[in-house]
Amino acid sequence: MRLGCVFALMFGPAALAQTVDFARDVSPLLTRCQACHGPQQQMGGLRLDLCESALQGGNSGPLLQQGKSVDSRLIHYLTGQTSPLNPKGLRMPVGGPPLDDKDLNTIRVWINSGAVWPLSDKPSITISQQKLPCSFLRRVSRWCFPGTSTIFSN
Numbered sequence: 001m002r003l004g005c006v007f008a009l010m011f012g013p014a015a016l017a018q019t020v021d022f023a024r025d026v027s028p029l030l031t032r033c034q035a036c037h038g039p040q041q042q043m044g045g046l047r048l049d050l051c052e053s054a055l056q057g058g059n060s061g062p063l064l065q066q067g068k069s070v071d072s073r074l075i076h077y078l079t080g081q082t083s084p085l086n087p088k089g090l091r092m093p094v095g096g097p098p099l100d101d102k103d104l105n106t107i108r109v110w111i112n113s114g115a116v117w118p119l120s121d122k123p124s125i126t127i128s129q130q131k132l133p134c135s136f137l138r139r140v141s142r143w144c145f146p147g148t149s150t151i152f153s154n
Helices: 002-017 022-037 051-056 073-079 101-112 134-144
Strands: none
Touching: 022 101, 073 101
């Protein structure tokens, strides 16, 4: 009991005072997950390199409860905590070293502060991947390159 109180006093105030920046602090931690949950492979239907996909979650359900790390599936899987959110008690990353307490605390603070994920963190999409209509591309080329003939036809 005494050790638990000391632990709470040591880490509780620090967690409250800690400011977490997604790009600086959280994104590098999530890149460790992308071999199994990235653009090439989405094990369990989970993709962690896109905000919308990560917030939606995978086959097991939503990954995060914004503002509630204790109720977030992500924390239960990162710690291997057996619970209704992680019934098999799996710890991620499977086969890799677990996140240390500092990194887990960073993710907890990020979730507790609303799990803010800036739109600029999305992977960039090129125009050719977007399959935009040529009429749009003509207007953009005229705006970007005034005085040149358009390179896009119908």
